[in-house]
Amino acid sequence: MKKIKQLTSIVTMFLVGSLFFIACNNADKNKDTANTEATTTESAHAVATLNATMPDTTLTGTADFVAQDGKVKLTVTLSIPALKNKSVAVHIHDMADCGDMGKGAHGHWNPTNQQHGKWGTGSFHLGDIGNVSLDSTGKGTLQMETDLWTIGGDAKTNVLNHSIIVHSGMDDFTSQPAGNAGSRIGCGVIEKK
Ligand SMILES: [Cu+2]
Ligand SMILES: [Zn+2]
Structure with a gap:
């Protein structure tokens, strides 16, 4: 039982970690898009x-x-x-x-x-x-x-x-x-x- 609990918490940590990674990645992508648009409107x-x-x-x-x-x-x-x-x-x-x-x-x-x-x-x-x-x-x-x-x-x-x-x-x-x-x-x- 203790082992399952440990396993569950490891899986949870992994999932939370992945989500965080995806979120950051998306934020970076959005930033890139915003920069491109800004350059286009400025010139x-x-x-x-x-x-x-x-x-x-x-x-x-x-x-x-x-x-x-x-x-x-x-x-x-x-x-x-x-x-x-x-x-x-x-x-x-x-x-x-x-x-x-x-x-x-x-x-x-x-x-x-x-x-x-x-x-x-x-x-x-x-x-x-x-x-x-x-x-x-x-x-x-x-x-x-x-x-x-x-x-x-x-x-x-x-x-x-x-x-x-x-x-x-x-x-x-x-x-x-x-x-x-x-x-x-x-x-x-x-x-x-
Ligand atoms: Cu003239
Ligand atoms: Zn003149």
């Missing part, structure tokens, strides 16, 4: 596919926005064979409309009511991305990172539902209201990816 993506506004100038490119850790990282890639070895201005313009050869995008996105200028120095529009230099084949890239933008945040920071405009010339960072950057040769609406 948001947006993209503008850039196309030529005029039939006689070949232009392709993308503007890729990734939001993470309170910052937005932008990568612009351009290919404009006709403008090889030159630099072209790229801005965020206010309206999500590339119609009328890019005029539908209106002026620079400027939710903070500043003067046009050079990004990061003195007065500048939140759309004042800057110039992209193109190599001997007409390809160029630009990368920047800022905490002044969001993807889907407050209207004063949200890059969604505006447009990227590529100009035929360089931004002088001084002339008002848009840096005297020439005509609008490329355009794309910034949309959530």
Whole structure:
């Protein structure tokens, strides 16, 4: 009888132990799932596919926005064979409309009511991305990172539902209201990816 009692208590201990182990294991699994979900919601993506506004100038490119850790990282890639070895201005313009050869995008996105200028120095529009230099084949890239933008945040920071405009010339960072950057040769609406 004593032996059976001992055996029962050993079995009970074993069962309690196993249950504890399973419970811990599940808790770990839940934690992993929660972490994965948190990372997914923290990083948001947006993209503008850039196309030529005029039939006689070949232009392709993308503007890729990734939001993470309170910052937005932008990568612009351009290919404009006709403008090889030159630099072209790229801005965020206010309206999500590339119609009328890019005029539908209106002026620079400027939710903070500043003067046009050079990004990061003195007065500048939140759309004042800057110039992209193109190599001997007409390809160029630009990368920047800022905490002044969001993807889907407050209207004063949200890059969604505006447009990227590529100009035929360089931004002088001084002339008002848009840096005297020439005509609008490329355009794309910034949309959530
Ligand atoms: Cu512009
Ligand atoms: Zn501007």
